[in-house]
Amino acid sequence: MQINQELCVACGMCISRCPVAAIKKEDTLVHIDLDECVECGVCKRSRVCPKSALEQQELTYPRTIRSLMSDVLTVAVESQISGRGTEEMKTNEVTGRFKDGWVGIAIEMGRPGVATRMYDVEKVAMAVAKENVEFEKQNPVTSMMSNPQTGMFKEELLNERVLSAILEFVIPIEKTDVMLRLIQDVAKEIHTVFSLDICSKVAADGSIPHKKILEKMGIWFSPNTKINVGLGRPLFQGN
Amino acid sequence: MTHTLHRVGTVESLRGDWVVLCMPSKDINHEGSAPKLQRFLKICRANHCVTLGDCRGGNEFYQGSQEAVLENVEDRAVVTATFNNEKDLVGVMKQLKEEDLGLSVIVSGLTDHVEKCCHEAGLKPHTVEHSLGRLGDTAKLPPQEILAIATMCGHSMVAVNFIYEMVEKVRKGSISAEQAAQELFKPCMCGIFNTDRAAKLIKALVA
Numbered sequence: 001m002q003i004n005q006e007l008c009v010a011c012g013m014c015i016s017r018c019p020v021a022a023i024k025k026e027d028t029l030v031h032i033d034l035d036e037c038v039e040c041g042v043c044k045r046s047r048v049c050p051k052s053a054l055e056q057q058e059l060t061y062p063r064t065i066r067s068l069m070s071d072v073l074t075v076a077v078e079s080q081i082s083g084r085g086t087e088e089m090k091t092n093e094v095t096g097r098f099k100d101g102w103v104g105i106a107i108e109m110g111r112p113g114v115a116t117r118m119y120d121v122e123k124v125a126m127a128v129a130k131e132n133v134e135f136e137k138q139n140p141v142t143s144m145m146s147n148p149q150t151g152m153f154k155e156e157l158l159n160e161r162v163l164s165a166i167l168e169f170v171i172p173i174e175k176t177d178v179m180l181r182l183i184q185d186v187a188k189e190i191h192t193v194f195s196l197d198i199c200s201k202v203a204a205d206g207s208i209p210h211k212k213i214l215e216k217m218g219i220w221f222s223p224n225t226k227i228n229v230g231l232g233r234p235l236f237q238g239n
Numbered sequence: 240m241t242h243t244l245h246r247v248g249t250v251e252s253l254r255g256d257w258v259v260l261c262m263p264s265k266d267i268n269h270e271g272s273a274p275k276l277q278r279f280l281k282i283c284r285a286n287h288c289v290t291l292g293d294c295r296g297g298n299e300f301y302q303g304s305q306e307a308v309l310e311n312v313e314d315r316a317v318v319t320a321t322f323n324n325e326k327d328l329v330g331v332m333k334q335l336k337e338e339d340l341g342l343s344v345i346v347s348g349l350t351d352h353v354e355k356c357c358h359e360a361g362l363k364p365h366t367v368e369h370s371l372g373r374l375g376d377t378a379k380l381p382p383q384e385i386l387a388i389a390t391m392c393g394h395s396m397v398a399v400n401f402i403y404e405m406v407e408k409v410r411k412g413s414i415s416a417e418q419a420a421q422e423l424f425k426p427c428m429c430g431i432f433n434t435d436r437a438a439k440l441i442k443a444l445v446a
């Protein structure tokens with residue numbers, strides 16, 4: 001995003017709207033720090049500028065991934081859905097993506113609100129890849145890797161800054177313990193935050209398989225959850 | 240993801256915050272899903288939702304009105320609604336079960352309560368996702384009471400500085416907590432920013 005300085009009256013109204021504080025006032029000039037800006041479009045969409053001075057410049061690769069990963073209204077080619085993730089557990093009753101005996105993990109890099117450079121995403125991806133995970137193919141982040149086996153990203157993307165980038169994969173339930181410890185360790189090496197998710201299909205007796213493991217490991221989990229209530233059709237045939 | 244499982248707050252405050260999403264699955268049941276997604280939104284409206292939205296087309300501020308949100312729903316949309324009490328949540332779940340739209344429905348909120356509501360509505364949880372919290376350089380995060388408001392937009396479109404600005408205005412008496420909540424809703428394109436809970440959180444902040 002850019003500010004057309006011919007139009008801007010430096011009223012400062014747009015400054016607070018930026019989720020990553022990339023709009024700055026210096027002396028009498030309000031400008032956008034392009035290195036910090038994640039191209040989320042929030043400032044312009046807020047219609048707060050009295051002079052319509054916020055202008056979307058044409059984005060070229062690799063900067064285009066900022067908009068793809070930060071602007072909620074940009075639709076990802078891979079998943080064909082808006083938002084930065086995939087259908088994940090939201091449609092599990094029809095896709096069967098998370099089966100009995102498996103758990104899904106999502107590492108939501110940069111969330112909430114801190115944003116992330118892609119080199120930090122790579123650091124976490126490479127750490128978890130050591131456990132031979134297969135990153136979710138429909139997630140646009142996976143297509144940004146030069147080697148999905150190692151979690152290495154394309155060189156030209158590493159310094160790009162995005163509001164979020166989600167690493168998604170499925171592991172056998174018996175690997176949960178090792179994987180969560182590994183994620184806790186790599187968390188100490190990054191310059192941003194991530195939100196961590198774990199999901200599994202409810203067992204026939206109504207219990208939540210991953211919950212037992214978390215309790216045994218003594219890992220905190222939220223009192224609130226996201227629950228797929230099984231209304232999608234046709235139901236996935238299998239376990 | 241709308242990040243609805245990562246809504247931060249005390250159990251007491253989360254008792255007034257329920258999010259329901261409806262979406263088709265690509266290549267399985269997405270064709271012709273738009274009218275069903277519209278129906279979902281209408282059912283939510285009939286059951287007194289606080290907000291509604293469409294993650295693909297944008298919220299009512301962006302699209303101009305709730306009617307426009309409903310009208311412009313496309314086959315691949317993810318549509319949403321928030322509720323502030325369990326009675327309405329059970330009502331909407333019951334009706335969704337009866338109407339059997341055939342699309343996936345996901346409910347976020349306090350686990351035990353959602354499970355109880357599922358039971359009352361005759362539904363069974365199929366897959367459950369927990370938040371394991373925030374890891375990494377967490378010193379970069381705002382205080383919990385601000386995070387409780389900010390995380391109601393999972394895509395972080397509601398800037399922390401904007402929240403502080405609105406809270407300050409309420410503190411000075413230039414706007415009400417409800418007006419501040421409406422302003423803060425505007426950047427949340429999916430429409431899952433629960434304005435009712437936001438107003439309550441803001442009131443607690445300025446008390």
Ligand code: SF4
Pocket residue numbers: 001017018019020021022023032036037038039040041042043044
């Ligand atoms: S596009 Fe987003 S990140 Fe860039 S200046 Fe505007 S609000 Fe800030």
Ligand code: SF4
Pocket residue numbers: 003007008009010011012013014015030048049050051052053054
């Ligand atoms: S709101 Fe518009 S006029 Fe005011 S500082 Fe921002 S760009 Fe300039």
